[in-house]
Amino acid sequence: MSTPISPDAVDNTDRALYLYRWRRALGWDTTATAARLSVTARTINLWETGAQPMPDARWLLFVLLVQQAAEKQMKMDLEQVRPGGPDVAVVLGPDGTPVDVVSRENYAGHVTDRLIGKGMVASVVTDRETGRERLHNQSFDLADNEGFVHAAEQWAAYRNIIVDAHERWSYHLHREMVQQALRAEMRNPQIGTLKAAIEQAAAERNAVGDDEPVEAHHAAERKLRAAIWALQEAIAQGVED
Numbered sequence: 001m002s003t004p005i006s007p008d009a010v011d012n013t014d015r016a017l018y019l020y021r022w023r024r025a026l027g028w029d030t031t032a033t034a035a036r037l038s039v040t041a042r043t044i045n046l047w048e049t050g051a052q053p054m055p056d057a058r059w060l061l062f063v064l065l066v067q068q069a070a071e072k073q074m075k076m077d078l079e080q081v082r083p084g085g086p087d088v089a090v091v092l093g094p095d096g097t098p099v100d101v102v103s104r105e106n107y108a109g110h111v112t113d114r115l116i117g118k119g120m121v122a123s124v125v126t127d128r129e130t131g132r133e134r135l136h137n138q139s140f141d142l143a144d145n146e147g148f149v150h151a152a153e154q155w156a157a158y159r160n161i162i163v164d165a166h167e168r169w170s171y172h173l174h175r176e177m178v179q180q181a182l183r184a185e186m187r188n189p190q191i192g193t194l195k196a197a198i199e200q201a202a203a204e205r206n207a208v209g210d211d212e213p214v215e216a217h218h219a220a221e222r223k224l225r226a227a228i229w230a231l232q233e234a235i236a237q238g239v240e241d
Contacts, residue, residue, distance in 0.1 A: 012053040020048045020128050021136075022066050022101040026088055036065055048128060066090065066098055074147055083161075085154030091121065092144045100138040102152070108135055109178035110152040111186065117142045120182045121152060135178070137185055137192065184234070194231040201227040 010018070023033045030041040037044075037058050046052035054062075070090035084104055091100040102123045112119040118139060125136040142149065156175075163171045185191040205220035 010059070013050060015054045015059055016048050016050045019044070019054065019062060021125050022062075022098075024126065025101040025103040025106060025123075026066065026069055027103075033062075037061060063098060066101055070098075070101065074151065083154075084158045085151050089148045089151035091138050091140045091148050094141060094144060096144070099140065100136075102138075102148075104155050104158075107152065107155045109175055109182065110149070110156070111179050111182045112142060112149060113183075113186065114142065118186055119145065119149060120186045121148075122178050122182055137182060139186060139189075188234055191231065191234050194227065194234055198224070198227045198231060 019033075023029075028036070030044045034041045034044045039058065043052070047054040047058075067090055070086075070088050073086035073088050076086065086104070088101060088103045090098045091102065093099040100121070100123070102121055106124045108122040108124050110119060110121040119142050120137055120139045122135050122137050124133050126133050140148070159171070201220070201224040205217075205224050208216050208220045
């Protein structure tokens with residue numbers, strides 16, 4: 001789960017992650033981002049790779065620019081007839097600062113529970129190092145994010161309209177699977193931790209060299225399988241509840 005974005009709450013590793021993920025959601029390349037922050041494109045690359053820490057002042061400026069860009073999109077959506085909804089929307093934390101940025105293009109689904117006042121959104125993000133895409137889930141309080149929920153509902157409705165007739169069944173199946181996973185994680189916050197454990201175990205398994213003992217390979221594989229099993233059990237428990 002993410003915490004409110006403030007200088008003290010976000011270390012350099014997370015700043016690098018947010019910088020890369022959010023600028024892409026906004027459609028900013030490194031050159032455009034660098035211009036907005038009055039630095040060079042090389043500096044952006046150094047920050048995103050973690051080779052150089054991102055200063056507090058630049059981090060705060062980046063967060064402010066992200067929020068302004070999203071607010072501009074929301075305002076345009078209210079002033080104009082935009083059937084597809086805004087291009088981007090920001091998920092806000094309790095203190096009003098961004099905890100995530102989701103675009104119409106990378107939005108993958110969302111769920112809300114008015115009874116507990118919570119929601120969760122899934123978006124497609126790209127790993128900077130591997131280039132692989134994966135789903136990222138972000139929880140939020142409904143009281144702070146009525147605007148975001150409105151945008152997400154517009155995105156969902158629009159996709160439901162434009163999806164090709166031949167793909168409609170698979171689209172609805174995928175959407176239901178994403179929503180089911182989101183509901184399970186919203187009911188059981190431990191699922192996020194279990195997913196992180198799988199990623200860590202997979203990284204450790206891949207790091208085992210070919211010249212290392214067979215026992216090392218087996219131990220890494222057992223750890224990964226145990227992590228996957230723990231996640232499956234947690235999800236199954238959430239579905240049963």
